Amino acid sequence: MSQPPKSGDRDYAFATRAIHAGAIPDPVTGARATPIHQTTSFVFDSAEHAASLFNLQTFGNVYSRISNPTVAVFEERVASLENARAALACASGMAAQMTALLAILKAGDHIVAASTLYGGTVGQLGIGFSRLGIETTFVDPSDPENFARAIRPNTRAVYGETIGNPLVNVLDIAAVAEVAHAHGVPLVIDNTVASPYLCNPCDWGADIVVHSATKYLGGHGTTMGGVVVEGGKFPWDNGKFPEMVEPSRAYHGVKFYETFGDFGYTMKARLEVNRTFGAVLSPMSAWQLLQGTETLHLRMREHCRNALKVAQFLQQHPKVRWVNYPGLPDSPYYELAKKQFRTVDGQPGASGILTFGIEGGAAAGERFIDACEFLSHLANIGDAKTLVIHPASTTHRQLNDEELRKAGVSADMVRLSVGIEDVDDILWDIDQALERATRGAA
Template structure:
């Protein structure tokens, strides 16, 4: 039976891994080796020249890492994947593989704070400009794409606003401009939605989150659909001879594998954000239970989001699975079976002061700067994960003074609701009758 004919849960367990031929080990072996022995001098030369596939050095290829890459690519429906040391590393090597000095990226303003800073600060220092689009209409993206633009970038489910990207619409806009659509699908997971099926060309995951699932390890994955045509006028580097590899060209020698090969043989080689074999093993173990975990998390989220929406201390709940959310119809389109993820935000009455009291009152929820854990997590984005953003950037990202982000785990939903309930009560202790906080605008609260 071909790989694509197996069900999702089967591939989550088996893709990329067969029993070890030498020992019979059924679990994925951890190849903790920096380098690998060559068969002979000709073999070594062929591998270094990219004329032959094989392990050289774990910064570029490692058997344990390769198993993880194949597993995630199978789940996303991609041609292949490259794993990295973190989600931020996965983003960075993708951006610098596609854009250089004088080029432009068009991106949603509804992004994780670290991504916004990478685009707006680090890449800008390298001469790569990013135009952030404050809106969800693909036409808004088309309006700012110019001849220098090399990619369109968005999150499938925005962190933490919960907005759902119109992936099909964005793909049409990007492809009309002969550039790829790159989607961060960390919050969606391949279990809930696969962007490639809706027209995305490249998918990025922070494997630290749901793919791992236990909050124990860092990692990132870049998945390539293998279907994007690299136009020579838009992407000349894919066609120019590569001096460090004896004049080969990425498209000419590797065809549909051009992007993946360049990402591995150039970006991993030169920038060096390699994931360790042990980290790849832990993430691969997590992927095996991905469908079970995510389904439980979404079931909990549906119950908790509906409960929060009915609480007097809550001004708004931003989860697209609710009929009240402006992107509810879009969520039904892209997430028809299970719901739009288990990470969402809500706005608490009383602003920043109430938000602080809420966070400090939680017992079962952990105050952690992470998402996708089997344990439920909570954080106040404006003062933490997105604290480096300006007031305007916070507004564009859909984050208010009283916005709380929750990542729902697999615990009993009633226990989580009880914890949220007592924290909501405590958050309003010094609130006036109208729900505003006494002293809410003090200098301390503004810090």
Template sequence: MTTEKISRSFNFDTIALHGGQDIDPTTRSRAVPIYQTTSYVFDDADYANELFQMQKEGYIYSRNANPTNTVLEKRLAQLEGGSGAFAVSSGQAAITIALNTLAKAGDEIVATNALYGGTYNLFANTFQRFGIKVHFVDGHDLDAVEAAINEKTKALFTETIGNPSLQIADLKNLSRIAHKHGIPLVVDNTFTTPYLEKPFDFGADIIVHSLTKFIGGHGTSIGGAIVDSGRFPWNNGRFPEFTEKKPYLNHHSFLELAKENAFIAKARFELGHDLGASLSPFNSWLFIQGLESLSLRIEKHVSNTLKVAEYLSQHEQVEWVNYPSLKDNPQFELSKIYLPKGAGSILTFGIKGGLEAAKTFINSVKLLSHVANVGDSKSLVIHPATTTHSRLLPEEQLQAGVTPEQIRLSVGLEDANDIIADIEQALSVVRTKHF
């Protein structure tokens, strides 16, 4: 069965197992093969020239495309409901390539301020060195979002669930504002994955992923991906780079050659090629394995997280718990719109005793792992203010939803009672030491 028939006729779990794969005609391998190769033999000189000028589809060099990566890309695009995807070396590479495909020196980007610390640093510092200015705004203040957009703005960026504030993006309204001004809405869907939320259904135009997290699921590989909806009108006058004819494309434009895949083609053949942020086919193969069990894992993640959140919300040593699926959470109604299957497996809570109590808790857990990651099958814990967001100034930390007493949990797939028991014993150490 062809990948097109799988995309059109099957549901999520079936696509997660079969999407993007045409059985290898030589070996008839049932599993996706790992094409561990750098390069590919051309039929003749004319064929090679046509490949380099995007006149034909095919493989040139694994920095640009690889057959194992292609399966991953097609499967992700099908799961998200997009037209195409580009797999790269990390989530940071995905964000960098996606936004620099849209913006150049002198351009601007508007981003919601509830962001992962690495993304905030990328925007505030590295992009500034590129000559791209990023305006940070409160994603729930729609007037402020719109006011920050001007004639230089090339994109509006947000995370489906902010890290670690857990602010849920109002994608319907954000996409309405972006499209009113002729710019795409770019969404980081790492925390939710397409199983919990499909941003394209709410008007988003481009999705980025850190595949390292839930899609990989086991903390073994770093990778990222860009997915295009295929719906944005690149010929609206704001993006001449997509419509101008390129000498190196035999005097055609990306829009002429790739049509609904113009964005992915430009990202792949320009920055993907020039920056060399290529994804190893072995890592790609591991991500394909992760996709096959994604829905099962996410359901268990969500179930465990709700149990942990309810436990923490009743604990006397906990000042507050932030998990949007809790009924008393300010975002509960918003979560029912965007995340009816659950608000993922990340929660934060504030421990009584502030910074020192938070450090003691982190140092006292035994089952939970103290690492700078989320989305692993194992439960993880970290103190954002002194780690992931430590490069931010105190006022910037507050804008990103980071406070000294805040602890972030990435709830894994262990038995929920064992996770809670470890949290309880760590809180007991805090009580003995600080109260």
């Protein structure tokens, strides 16, 4: 269980923690890089040692579906970067989201969630969870009171995204946290698009944070992964979460909150959800994601710088109808971005995602994508490479017209995940593709 590393009275800066948190030189070999512990299971010192591990009286490794030393370094590092108490790694962002919620939800419970969530999240909460007897109400997140109005006696979580994907809207985390806490439920925030470098939701009142580590944490489009982070401050003994305080039927009758306190939720998620459903991160994937986190601060600064320049370019382009990027001063989210996000070059760091519409509508948008030379057309974000996609026909294709409208996905929307290539080359490719896509358009 991690805290930001300290030396005496010194709190290490983000860049230092991104490289060092959770890791020490290997005590056996002296290796400075974290080893890949590619093993399924671990030898016990004795029968007594084995029993104490299974009784949760001793921390250690039993089986890599529960814990693994390489994965543990990644978990501790992300917890440190999020200024949080503990973390649990999962096989993907969707697995992290599922694990985070199933740790506290059961049939008959209810979620209030932002309507502007990633399409896969809308599908998981609105369809997948409904099959388990868990209902979700989606609300417009622009007004925090919309969450309050939707809360019911059986509501057990409020869910939102720091920066929506693909609408690129910014959630007022502190205001929504106040609503959730007034009703005795935790606020769960997907912080994938902002990354821990730009925003730490727990500092603004969130209780649980999830990431698709596949995106900015990994940063190179090579590795699937997810992570659940616990802030450590939610009062799980407030009467709404008996499974946190009563003996666990799934694990030797342990009382998670009483036994583990401010990381009891994480232990419950690990032992009752991940251990049982098996959506765990592999040691090799954890090692690859560790490589990504070491340069997160460097990459995020470049993503923000390049995205702002691209947004400014698109704003002035005669072939572009509209641009949505929170880093633009005329964005309705600009002031909130200034408040919530780290500053990059004197401007709010608004990540690398933006959307825009081309003159000529959906058909021109598709021609634009086909006309790009090195911008990659694929379904991902947060890569070092610049990526482009048409959400309505791809990432949000499973949504109906009404759900698309609520998610803010228009037919002409093009989403860019701006990479860290030379920005002049990015602008050149966008410009030539716009010219080819709109040639002959009125």
